[in-house]
Amino acid sequence: MAIISYIEAVTMALREEMERDSNVFILGEDVGKKGGVFKATEGLYEQFGEARVLDTPLAESAIAGVAIGASMAGKRPVAEMQFADFIMPAVNQIISEAARIRYRSNNDWHCPIVIRAPYGGGIHGALYHSQSVEAIFANQPGLKIVMPSTPYDVKGLLKAAIRDEDPVLFFEHKKAYRSIKGEVPDDDYVLPIGKADVKRKGEDLTVITYGLSVHFALQAAEKLAQDGIQAEVVDLRTVYPIDKETIIESASKTGKVLLVTEDNKEGSVMSEVAAIIAEHCLFDLDAPINRLAGPDVPAMPYALPMEKYFMMSPEKVEKAMRDLAEF
Amino acid sequence: MDQKHKQAGLTDETVIQMYEMMLLTRRLDERMWLLNRSGKIPFVVSGQGQEAAQIGAAFALNRDEDYLLPYYRDFGAVLAFGMTVKELMLSAFAKAEDPNSGGRQMPGHFGQRKNRIVTGSSPVTTQVPHAAGIALAAKMDQKPIVSLVTFGEGSSNQGDFHEGANFAGVHQLPVIFLCENNQYAISVPYTKQVAAKNISDRAVGYGMPGFTIDGNDPIAVYQCVKNAADRARRGEGPTLIETITCRLTPHTSDDDDRAYRTADEVKKAKELDPLLSFRTYVKEAGLLTEEREQQLEQEILHIINEATDYAEQAPYASPESSLQHVYADTKGGE
Numbered sequence: 001m002a003i004i005s006y007i008e009a010v011t012m013a014l015r016e017e018m019e020r021d022s023n024v025f026i027l028g029e030d031v032g033k034k035g036g037v038f039k040a041t042e043g044l045y046e047q048f049g050e051a052r053v054l055d056t057p058l059a060e061s062a063i064a065g066v067a068i069g070a071s072m073a074g075k076r077p078v079a080e081m082q083f084a085d086f087i088m089p090a091v092n093q094i095i096s097e098a099a100r101i102r103y104r105s106n107n108d109w110h111c112p113i114v115i116r117a118p119y120g121g122g123i124h125g126a127l128y129h130s131q132s133v134e135a136i137f138a139n140q141p142g143l144k145i146v147m148p149s150t151p152y153d154v155k156g157l158l159k160a161a162i163r164d165e166d167p168v169l170f171f172e173h174k175k176a177y178r179s180i181k182g183e184v185p186d187d188d189y190v191l192p193i194g195k196a197d198v199k200r201k202g203e204d205l206t207v208i209t210y211g212l213s214v215h216f217a218l219q220a221a222e223k224l225a226q227d228g229i230q231a232e233v234v235d236l237r238t239v240y241p242i243d244k245e246t247i248i249e250s251a252s253k254t255g256k257v258l259l260v261t262e263d264n265k266e267g268s269v270m271s272e273v274a275a276i277i278a279e280h281c282l283f284d285l286d287a288p289i290n291r292l293a294g295p296d297v298p299a300m301p302y303a304l305p306m307e308k309y310f311m312m313s314p315e316k317v318e319k320a321m322r323d324l325a326e327f
Numbered sequence: 328m329d330q331k332h333k334q335a336g337l338t339d340e341t342v343i344q345m346y347e348m349m350l351l352t353r354r355l356d357e358r359m360w361l362l363n364r365s366g367k368i369p370f371v372v373s374g375q376g377q378e379a380a381q382i383g384a385a386f387a388l389n390r391d392e393d394y395l396l397p398y399y400r401d402f403g404a405v406l407a408f409g410m411t412v413k414e415l416m417l418s419a420f421a422k423a424e425d426p427n428s429g430g431r432q433m434p435g436h437f438g439q440r441k442n443r444i445v446t447g448s449s450p451v452t453t454q455v456p457h458a459a460g461i462a463l464a465a466k467m468d469q470k471p472i473v474s475l476v477t478f479g480e481g482s483s484n485q486g487d488f489h490e491g492a493n494f495a496g497v498h499q500l501p502v503i504f505l506c507e508n509n510q511y512a513i514s515v516p517y518t519k520q521v522a523a524k525n526i527s528d529r530a531v532g533y534g535m536p537g538f539t540i541d542g543n544d545p546i547a548v549y550q551c552v553k554n555a556a557d558r559a560r561r562g563e564g565p566t567l568i569e570t571i572t573c574r575l576t577p578h579t580s581d582d583d584d585r586a587y588r589t590a591d592e593v594k595k596a597k598e599l600d601p602l603l604s605f606r607t608y609v610k611e612a613g614l615l616t617e618e619r620e621q622q623l624e625q626e627i628l629h630i631i632n633e634a635t636d637y638a639e640q641a642p643y644a645s646p647e648s649s650l651q652h653v654y655a656d657t658k659g660g661e
Binding site: 025051052054056057059061062064065066067068069070071072073074075077089092093096097100101102103104105106107108109110141142144164165166 | 394425426427428429431432436438439440445446448449450453455456457458459460461462463464465467474486487489490491493494497498651652653654655
């Protein structure tokens with residue numbers, strides 16, 4: 001089993017799925033000859049040719065809309081948005097169309113597309129290359145939103161997304177692309193969309209998070225363990241529809257819950273998680289539900305001190321975990 | 328000299344089918360208004376005045392293989408693609424058997440997979456990139472399939488029109504963009520929507536041919552769309568066709584067009600009614616007798632009456648079935 005990076009797992013999943021099914025194809029800006037601005041599609045143009053690794057005009061609504069059309073004609077398109085921040089012109093296609101095609105046609109038509117997009121900060125990307133956009137889509141029944149944290153999960157979940165019969169938004173943390181590495185089997189496997197994963201077992205408190213922040217929580221949990229505090233770390237992996245069962249189980253067990261997201265706090269995915277816990281676990285709680293999130297400003301600033309102020313970090317997560325443990 | 332329809336490659340049999348379908352479309356549309364005004368159905372969005380464009384275009388395609396991405400006025404186009412009067416009536420009454428949506432969507436939101444009528448929504452023009460995507464799939468599979476996408480001239484201002492047309496132009500996709508220019512976007516006239524003389528002028532920006540034709544002449548529309556389909560199947564890419572028509576009714580059953588256009592204007596538009604001019608044509612061509620015309624009206628009345636009764640009495644979907652079909656594996660309400 002090889003140790004590869006998060007982005008290499010993206011490429012591996014795409015390659016294997018394109019080899020498996022000739023209906024799978026990629027479209028997006030700079031995905032062809034250049035192999036993507038982050039190199040997620042590197043080598044695929046050479047292997048599969050320009051008909052299956054399509055450099056599109058710079059027009060996100062067409063990227064999404066063409067993918068939707070092709071999927072209704074039997075294809076399995078994987079569209080890339082160059083940055084999650086630039087998905088906005090495609091929101092009408094994603095929400096009004098992709099999310100509703102099965103429902104509005106009473107199951108006559110469906111739309112099996114994947115839209116991949118790099119999100120997240122900590123890479124000096126400022127307001128328009130750092131954002132977390134999942135909350136915009138996370139109340140749209142019909143969509144699925146996957147946000148993996150490890151290379152193993154990336155491969156298994158991206159393959160599952162491509163095989164899914166419904167539209168999946170697949171958000172990849174761009175700071176994780178090369179900084180996060182892990183063991184990934186060479187063989188074919190899929191992981192279930194809609195299932196959270198307990199990345200670390202613990203009895204004293206629960207951290208629920210997703211994406212890069214999973215790693216911050218795991219690092220902090222190791223430090224707390226040295227002081228005899230055992231934290232459970234739940235990786236949501238799919239932020240919509242959300243795995244209520246795992247959330248309720250863990251929150252009820254530890255009675256102390258910290259919810260971590262890099263996104264702005266208000267109306268984030270974690271607001272929904274907090275509501276689920278409040279509805280189902282109130283009498284099991286030993287402390288108020290804690291949310292650790294980005295501040296409620298429009299997006300992450302460029303200058304390093306300001307970026308660090310906004311961005312999630314192992315230190316911020318550790319402090320919040322210790323505070324909660326001591327409550 | 329040959330008659331016009333023969334010059335266009337249309338047989339007598341086909342041309343009379345086109346007339347019959349136009350008449351059926353109009354009578355169905357008129358019935359919908361009666362049902363709405365008598366309080367039986369909540370809403371109508373009408374295609375009166377645009378039947379020639381719709382049916383001329385649909386007849387120019389391979390209706391067993393090609394895809395139709397209609398907009399909300401396209402009663403004629405969807406009938407020509409195989410949806411039945413009964414099915415459209417079930418949609419008007421929002422009943423469970425409605426193949427478009429099972430009563431989930433307003434009327435005019437067409438979709439029927441078995442006839443390759445692609446499901447549509449209310450935000451206008453979103454179907455245009457879908458048509459490019461379907462054509463892209465056809466090109467990838469080397470199938471001789473064409474997608475026909477229709478929209479109003481107001482919709483041609485949307486970004487999705489531009490993005491979809493540009494994509495189809497760049498990739499030389501087999502798409503026919505049919506703009507049914509009825510000269511109004513609800514209340515806003517053409518001059519306040521578009522600075523270009525014609526919608527078809529936009530084609531040059533996408534590297535495709537553009538044509539403006541008389542949308543009241545089904546034979547002219549047939550010929551133009553047929554040429555475009557032939558080009559598309561030869562791998563020569565998309566075409567933009569603008570049919571000049573008139574909207575003979577208000578925008579919908581909830582609109583009162585007296586607020587923004589004069590009675591005189593509507594009267595003049597009605598003089599150009601394509602149903603009247605095409606009726607004259609088929610009569611002068613010797614394809615329709617008085618007797619056959621009366622018989623045809625009776626047949627159509629019967630079809631529409633039967634469909635109305637059926638749809639009115641058909642059951643609604645159960646309220647709990649609202650929970651179904653969010654995802655492939657959605658359970659609930661069964």
